[in-house]
Amino acid sequence: MPRLVSHPDEVKIISRRFGQGAADIDKYIALDGYKAVQTAIAKGTDWIITEMKASGLRGRGGAGFPTGMKWSFVPKQSERPKYVLVNGDESEPATCKDHVIFLHDPHAVIEGTMIAGLAIGSKMGFIYLRGEYRYLLKIMEKAVADAYAKGFLGKNIFGSGIDFDIVTQTGAGAYEVGEESALMESLEGKRGVPRIKPPFPAVVGLYGGPTVINNAETIASVPHILLMGGDAYAKVGSERNGGTRLFGISGHVVNPGVYELPMGYNLKKAIYEVGGGVTNGRKLKAVVPGGSSTPVLTADEIDVGLDFDQMGKAGTMLGSGGIVVIDDQTCMVEFALRTIKFYQHESCGWCIPCREGTDWLNKTISRVHAGGGVEKDLDNIRYLAENMLGRTFCPLGDAAAMPTIGFIKKFRHEFEDHLNGKPCPYAHTEEPALV
Amino acid sequence: MADVTFTVDGKKLTAPAGTLLIDACKAAGIEIPAFCYYPKLSVQAACRMCVVRIEKMPKLQTACTTPVTEGMVVATETDEVKQARKATIELLLGNHPLDCPVCDAGGECELQDMTFKYGAAESKYVEIKQHREEQQWSPVVYFDRPRCILCYRCVTVCGPGMDVWALAIENRGVHAVIAPNEQDHLNCEECGMCIDLCPVGALTSGTYRYKTRPWEMNHVATVCTHCGDGCKTTLGVRSVNDGVEIIRGDNRDKSGMNGDFLCNKGRYAFDFANRTDRLTKPLIRQPDGKFAEVNWDHALDFAGKKLHEIREAKGGQSIGVIGSNRTTNEEAYLLQKFARTVLGTNNIDHHRTADYVSFAAALKGKAAHTASLRDTATAPAILLLGNNPTDQHPALAWNLRSNVRLNRARIYIANHSEIKLRRQAKAFLEIPQDGYASLVQYLAGNDGAIAANDSTAAFRDAIRKEESLVIVFGSEYRGRDIQALVDFGLSLPNTKFAALGDYANSRGAADMGLLPDLLPGYVPVGDAAHFTEEYGAAMPPTAGLDLLQMFDAAQRGDLSALYIVGSNPVSRYGVDPASLKNTFLVVQDMFMTETAALADVIFPAANLYEKSGTVTNTFGDIQLAKKAADKAGVRTDFELIVRLADRMGSDPKRLVPFGRGVYADMGQSRGAQSGEADRHAVWLAANHLEPKLSPFDPFATLDEIQRLVPSYNVSRLELLAGMDQQEKLDLVQIQPTASRRDLVLPAEDTLFTSGTLGRYSDMLKAIVESRTTPNPAETAAD
DSSP states (O other): OOOOOOOOTTTOSSSTTTTTTSSSHHHHHTTTHHHHHHHHHOOOOHHHHHHHHHTTTTTHHHOOOOOHHHHHTTTTTOOOOOOEEEEEEETTOOOOOOHHHHHHHHHHHHHHHHHHHHHHHHHHEEEOGGGHHHHHHHOOOOOOOOHHHTTBBSSSGGSSOOEEEEEEEOEEEEEESHHHHHHHHHHHOOOOOOSSSSOOOOSGGGGGEEEEEEEEEHHHHHHHHHHHHHHHHHHHHHTBBEEEEEEEESSSSOOEEEEEETEEEEEHHHIISSSOOOOGGGOOOEEEEESTTSOOOEGGGGOSSHHHHHHHTTOOOOOEEEEEEETTTSOOOHHHHHHHHHHHOOOOOSSSHHHHHHHHHHHHHHHHHTOOOHHHHHHHHHHHHHHHHHTSSHHHHHHHHHHHHHHHHHSSSHHTTOTTTTOTTTOOOOOOOOO | EEEEEEETTEEEEEETOOBBBBHHHHHHTTTOSSSSSSSTOOOOOOSTTTTTEETTOOEEETTTOOOOTTTOESSSHHHHHHHHHHHHHHHHHOOOOOOGGGOOTTSSHHHHHHHHHOOOOOOOOOOOOOOOOOOEOSSSEEOOOGOOOOHHHHHIIIIITTTTOOOEEOOGGGOOOEEBBBBBBSSSOOOOHHHHHSSSSEEEEEETTTTOOGGGSSEEEEEOOOSSTEEEEEEEEETTTEEEEEEEEEOOOOTTTTTTTHHHHHHHHHHHHGGGSOOSSOOEEESSEEEEEHHHHHHHHHHHHHHHHHHHHHHGGGGGEOOOOOSSSSHHHHHHHHHIIIIOOEEEOOBSSSOOOHHHHHHTTTTOBOOOOOOHOOOOOOEEEEEOHHHHHHHHHHHHHHHHHHOOOOOEEESSSSSSSGGGGGGEEEOOTTTTHHHHHHHTTGGSSSSOOOOHHHHHHHHHOSEEEEEOOOOOOOOOHHHHHHHHHHHHSSEEEEEEESSHHHHHHTTOOSSSSSGGGGGEEGGHHHHHHHHHHHHHSSOOOOOOHHHHHHHHTOEEEEEEESSOHHHHOOOOOOGGTTSSEEEEEOOOOGGGOOOOOEEEEEEEEGSEEEEOOOOEEEEOOOOOEEETTOBOHHHHHEEEHTTOOOOOHSSSSOOOTHHHTTTHHHHHOOOOOOOOOOOHTTTTTOOOOOOTOOOHHHHHHHHGGGGGOOOHHHTTTTTOOOOOOOSSOOOOOOOOOOOOOOOOOOTOOOHHHHTTTTHHHHHHHHSSOOOOHOOOOO
């Protein structure tokens, strides 16, 4: 089990039960567990959505869509059953926040799912874990079984007359199914390829029913928000970015780990104070701020607040909250190569720009890194990535193109250092640890 | 849905709300390129070629997934859009083998066309390409994997389109590849639709691959000779030293009733025409019992003289004629005219595969109640009784499936076996093999006719509630059962009917009077005044012998001559060869069939792909077949009939109304000078048609058919334009079925057989054999 880290700047809301044995249902109940769902039952659907909107909670998967608004899109009347789908297909490199939630606080996910179900009038929730999280499935399954045993799930929950069931499911190991419609396909037992939108899942989703799909962290935040009140939650964060967020700080950093910091927290402080600075006293070269798909920041671009809007202004993205610290001895070409290799491997192959583009980039950057590149290759890398951007069927193509454009734009000189048969000038450096 | 107005490239357009932008643009003449999109079949948004700029949208949008909305402003060919398409093509070309110089699709490849249009001429790609070996999936389907651009059209047409689901995607990312259902080969209906829809040369046809370049062929759109659906097929032909050879069958002309569809027979089973064992020289049996090759003059003289002798000596009633299900209407018509006016006999019949006679009788006096093949693709509800269209009428099956998929049509099926189309059926009723007649009684309200239960009641109630219904029935219905079925159908508010028979022109054979008791248009032989007046010749007044009676008469020694055109009754009806030993037998055929083998004279005949003329499918849709191929040595049945009449001393002009007036006044109608009514010339003039100048011109006979058979009076212009037209079956003269003999013998063909003809298609045989003895080691190319 990964060690838990702590820092005084943390505001522990979602992580307040971490390390306290809350995977045990009695312990969870003792720590205010299943109170929020009972309050939600008592106060009703409108209250839940009002609180959620007030909280300013934005989707923690990376896109940052306001959760309350998403829930309000689900039609009240539906011939087909409505579903809540928890996206635990946490696969973006450098991201490990949902992992700690499933590990330390599985009941928060269950309770959040129930509340989302109440909010949209659904009787069925699915918790979908990435294939590689099979070992966490046991914890989730036990938590669900315990909740059933207590009568919290199933028929007539908490005497409300409302039924609610939860099913857990793992994927088969595809980053692509982190995309919500591909996730639904996967859950339905089909090939994990995204669906054409519209219709959006809120209208036609899982098994054709209206479906709310939320990231596991988003869902786990819900009970806490209802307990503390939406307004109070919103105040913790920055403007239009309510609450806190789990940031996974990794790479060349003294104290790597998952920290819960308020939205808008300064990235530089996160690295130097919370993370304890760069290892071995080396200098910082670059930071990948929000999972491998977010464009890289150079060492002098990191004085920026960690929320969706400020990061957008800085030309990158908050993403999934996975901060990768890169020291001055790292080869950025190799880093770019590691990144594109991942997307080349994970591209589902459905659309041409992503399928062919990721492969082409992988081959070209590999060749450049091995010393076989010429000047024209660098223009071609940028051309390829720029022509993938915004052209693909789903965001995976963008996720591959954006960081590549960032690397070639900001570190072109390092690429140039590899051209015309030159050996990698950064050989023998340690590989950046992603987790 | 209500119309919306939107702007594309500065043009104001209007289309129903919900129309896909790509379709709305196409309708307005603005083409948006796409690889993965295929109209009415696949919306996949995978190729990203159809991206357009839509105002107020942050990114380029795919026109194949965007429905038009009011006020939408679209630009389809901006620099940004062109660049996006160019980049997509560059990406495709990155891993594409670029073996265009040898590729089957070279010259008709959408990837080539798009590369040409968007100018992705510079090779940016210097990496090693992904290579995969080519595979043979079946005798007719090859897959060159590196050429595949993964548009998934093949997967979609095989799945939702054909309901076969034999293709899928294997692996992911750049390793994704189309894979067949049996690992390295296909187990499917071999329709070849995947090849047809493939925009590049990835899927290629076993009959065509590496034989030619597309521009070296002529492409002739004609009508398939196999089943009774009458699909339009485009034959790719090329001159060879003994004629014009067919190299390819496909469906590039989508204007036919079959729409996008063509089955394996239409696509591959043209190869009988190119066989080396075709008869190309007339044969006469010698005293030693062996055939000798003779010249045409000799053969025609011999046969003509002999038939003349027999007619003079024993009368026309001692001669029989059997016509074909695969000759043109003009040939069938001419054959009956020859039999009745030259041979002087009503002993004429053909292999009947459906009871069109009873069908015509049941609809007597009720026009506009026949359904065309096109109707089956659009009718809101269809009742299918008997038959197995997936095997026997593949285009009908395609229409029914498409109708369910696109229009949510309701298909009701009753059958004695669980036919595959039940998967599209709203309701399926399994009935006993002999239960078709009782089912109709039940539907008509007789509760005790069958073992009724809740599901039969629901089936009946649903059908009776339909406000508009097409009833399609197989040859299970004959005689009085057809009458009962039609009576029931006409008790519903709006019903059309279709009778299913086999082969390209079975319906035409019946319509054209290849029947002992009925003249063209089902006019009773006793009512022949109209015809005798026109023919200027007497015809025997009473019904002749039917097909089986002719063989019985031969057995008794009462049939002195039998003239068989394009038919193999000896095999089909199990005729004892000895029964024909005293009958002078003249056979016209392509091959030495069981029937031809017994002949005294054999004339090598052309097939439907080697002649022009009209054919009528089982739905009564009339189409023009166009001559595509040619074979030195053979003659059309039309020409042979005329020549035989000539050698019998009959005036060809009486048989074929060619060039009337030309002989007398060099171009003016005879009537114009003499004051005598020249019915034909007057009719020609009224229809803006020219007199025909050759006795071998079937259009002269078509003129006569159109004058004498009112239901065939369809637009000549449409026919010549290659369009199908529904026969206007509106009968007044036919007598109700009283005691007609049931002579119907359905072909029971499968997807891979086609009567006698199918035996001469090596490709069909190869497919069947690959099924019975699967040997993957031999079928896979790698």
